[in-house]
Amino acid sequence: MSDETPINDAELQAYVDGRLGEERSQVVQAWLATRPEDAERVAMYRRLGEELRRAYDPVLDEPLPEWLAVRGGPRRRWLRFARVAGWVALGIAIGAVAGWEARDVRPGVSARGDTGETMARRAAVAHAVYSPEVRHPVEVGADQEAHLVAWLSKRLGTQVRVPKLDAVGYSLVGGRLLPGENGPVAHFMYQSNQGSRITLYVRTNAATNRETAFRYAREGNVSVFYWVDGKVGYALSSADISKETLLSVAELTYQQLNP
Amino acid sequence: MNEGERLVELIPRLRRYARALVGDRASADDLVQDTLERAWAKLHLYRRGTDLRAWLFTVMHNVHVNKVRATRATETLEDEMPELAQRAAQGDALMVRDLDRAIARLPDEQRSVLLLVTLEDMSYDEVARTLGIPIGTVMSRLSRARDKLRAMMLGQASAKLKVVK
Numbered sequence: 082m083s084d085e086t087p088i089n090d091a092e093l094q095a096y097v098d099g100r101l102g103e104e105r106s107q108v109v110q111a112w113l114a115t116r117p118e119d120a121e122r123v124a125m126y127r128r129l130g131e132e133l134r135r136a137y138d139p140v141l142d143e144p145l146p147e148w149l150a151v152r153g154g155p156r157r158r159w160l161r162f163a164r165v166a167g168w169v170a171l172g173i174a175i176g177a178v179a180g181w182e183a184r185d186v187r188p189g190v191s192a193r194g195d196t197g198e199t200m201a202r203r204a205a206v207a208h209a210v211y212s213p214e215v216r217h218p219v220e221v222g223a224d225q226e227a228h229l230v231a232w233l234s235k236r237l238g239t240q241v242r243v244p245k246l247d248a249v250g251y252s253l254v255g256g257r258l259l260p261g262e263n264g265p266v267a268h269f270m271y272q273s274n275q276g277s278r279i280t281l282y283v284r285t286n287a288a289t290n291r292e293t294a295f296r297y298a299r300e301g302n303v304s305v306f307y308w309v310d311g312k313v314g315y316a317l318s319s320a321d322i323s324k325e326t327l328l329s330v331a332e333l334t335y336q337q338l339n340p
Numbered sequence: 341m342n343e344g345e346r347l348v349e350l351i352p353r354l355r356r357y358a359r360a361l362v363g364d365r366a367s368a369d370d371l372v373q374d375t376l377e378r379a380w381a382k383l384h385l386y387r388r389g390t391d392l393r394a395w396l397f398t399v400m401h402n403v404h405v406n407k408v409r410a411t412r413a414t415e416t417l418e419d420e421m422p423e424l425a426q427r428a429a430q431g432d433a434l435m436v437r438d439l440d441r442a443i444a445r446l447p448d449e450q451r452s453v454l455l456l457v458t459l460e461d462m463s464y465d466e467v468a469r470t471l472g473i474p475i476g477t478v479m480s481r482l483s484r485a486r487d488k489l490r491a492m493m494l495g496q497a498s499a500k501l502k503v504v505k
Contacts, residue, residue: 090479090480091479091483093483094479094483094486095464100464122490125490125493125494129458129486129489129493130458132439133360133439133443133454133455134458136360136439137356137359137360137459138356140355140356140359141352141353142352143352145351146369
């Protein structure tokens with residue numbers, strides 16, 4: 082039989098995978114019956130397939146790591162988080178990925194335009210200037226938070242919110258008004274019990290109304306996560322804590338700003 | 341269900357494939373992560389109605405190839421045939437528990453084909469499209485991958501296998 086209908090290797094593979102038509106399968110089966118060595122080979126191939134599945138199928142049931150887990154809340158939040166987590170893990174410099182970063186799943190969101198890098202730089206500088214300040218870290222203290230918010234909201238021309246970061250160990254010190262590239266900037270300072278400081282830089286961006294993913298930048302020893310939400314741009318800076326920790330603070334900040 | 345949600349659903353499968361492809365868990369999840377980032381960024385290029393899984397695995401394949409290329413310069417010499425002969429000379433048949441090590445010893449392009457066929461249960465045509473290679477190449481890589489794996493599992497030299505065949 083094998084003389085009339087030679088079995089080629091591709092057919093043998095398809096037979097192993099159960100992807101050969103029934104008729105041809107029977108031919109192969111008959112052929113193998115007379116070729117114990119090939120039959121052994123085919124059996125081994127099948128066993129390898131089973132072993133492979135046995136070894137790797139359990140991965141399907143493994144819980145997703147935190148950075149992949151779909152969190153509660155709107156999907157875009159987790160998308161944002163997943164991207165950022167990726168950057169953190171990879172340590173990719175912001176410039177290297179400038180081409181795609183502003184992309185969004187949602188259609189109609191422009192990939193071009195201000196990516197906020199200038200904002201990140203300015204935020205880092207502001208952090209470096211004000212966070213070491215002992216006597217005058219802020220203009221208006223947290224004890225006058227309502228006044229602080231009203232004042233900065235008025236100056237920025239938009240309702241400014243002050244996120245509460247106590248859940249991650251940072252309490253509000255206060256805030257100040259800063260000059261930004263296009264107008265006034267609100268600058269909030271937070272401090273942990275250990276004395277490490279985080280600053281949040283908030284600017285309005287009247288030019289465009291858009292959203293971006295979290296992005297990471299580093300200026301000197303200052304780490305910055307920054308993003309644009311609507312017409313407001315945010316940059317969270319720290320020189321004391323790890324990128325991962327700062328990310329979790331950034332995420333909380335985002336949640337607080339988008340309740 | 342939109343593409344984004346379907347993409348999320350495919351994550352466990354990406355992880356399974358990646359684990360088998362690169363071996364250790366951390367590198368595999370790195371690969372998945374890179375793949376997802378790339379996929380999110382490129383989702384607008386995905387044509388609706390086409391096979392999202394194939395598209396996603398293509399993205400992963402490309403990411404993987406680029407990563408391998410980036411590290412290859414230092415590793416290329418260790419990865420070729422002499423390894424096989426050396427193992428055979430030791431005379432110890434690889435056990436099933438060493439399957440992942442045997443998988444790791446396969447040339448990358450053969451491993452991809454074998455894993456897509458075996459784990460993803462892709463048709464040869466889907467594998468060809470996913471990896472961007474002719475179907476004949478799929479078949480020959482699949483065949484060689486299985487031969488090599490079998491040889492390793494039996495602790496044989498691949499040269500000897502050719503005689504048997």
